[in-house]
Amino acid sequence: MLDAGICNYVVITYGHSALWGGGMAQMLFQMTRNEAAFGHFGAVGGYALAARRAMHEFGTGPGTWQRIASGQRKWAALNPISVMGKKPLAEEDYFKAPMAADPFRLVDICLVSDGGRAIIVTSAERARDLRQPAVLISGMGQQNPSREIGQARYMAGPTGAKKAGKEALQMADVSLKDVDACQIYDCFSYTVEITLQDYGFFGPGEGGDWLKGGTIEPGGSMPVNTSGGQLSEAYFMGLTPIAEAVMQLRGQCGDRQLGPQTQTKPPEVILASDNGGILQSHACFVLKKG
């Protein structure tokens, strides 16, 4: 619409009384179809199925996911509007959390949040005259390999992230080495692992080692989900990661701002992702400081 000259300023908005109003339960009931006969209700069972297959195929598991869940919780502690920021999640807390749908514990699963989020997109030229520092959409890629997990040829990946990520980086003319941080759609801790793996940050099953020593945490070499993400900040679908990428590139993130105060690289390029269904659709964005 922007490229065709039909629109100049497009707003993309999300709002959901998901928790208090019971909206998320309605959505999950709707997702429950024929596979319910096999114990797959809503989204948790479907992702648990994919994660279990991944454990078998490339040897991942809770040891890897704990580093993601606990790492993101550390970022949430620096974000005053995060839902979970006041509750630390040490390694032992993670393993003590109740099992929700094996192999997922409750802390592997995103929040259900009331609230909304919106962003406005315009041309790079118009952006220069506006109030905030511009954040450029430098590259994007999308890949939708299947409609349902039961129809997915490769349950443990590669997911749509592989092709979408490659396309987005190619359009932006950058490589993973140029990426300063990632804001990854994290409906489950495992989604972060498989997305980063498919983007090429590490090989299949090497995520546990890659995450060791706080790679994604404050002070780490590749900060991930710096608002706390959907696991620990709030769940507004793809607008949780995109909003955080924009705010970080604008330098307006307060205590969690990437740069000297969190012993991380001041960000020039951030990768952000969105994901739909049970790993069936994927969108990747390369966002760049304008």
Place this chain on the structure above:
Amino acid sequence: MSLKDKYAIVGVGYTPQGKVPDRTSLSFHLEATANAIKDAGLKKEDIDGLIAYRHFPPCPGEPDVTPQHIAQHLGIEPSYLSQDAN
């Protein structure tokens, strides 16, 4: 032609979040959009495209939220309205 660096994100709108009682889904759309417009330093009349991101079944007791609803309640008439899929 490549879209590289041709477009930019210029506004972000937040709302109260977590467990927020007595609010409709529509009210969160309106507040987030109004805050994004303010953040960008725009006027609501500047908005000529509106995309309602994701589509869920309505919450019990609420009507389905449509992009038309959102535009009408904001008092704007975008040239382009769209509803994303689930």
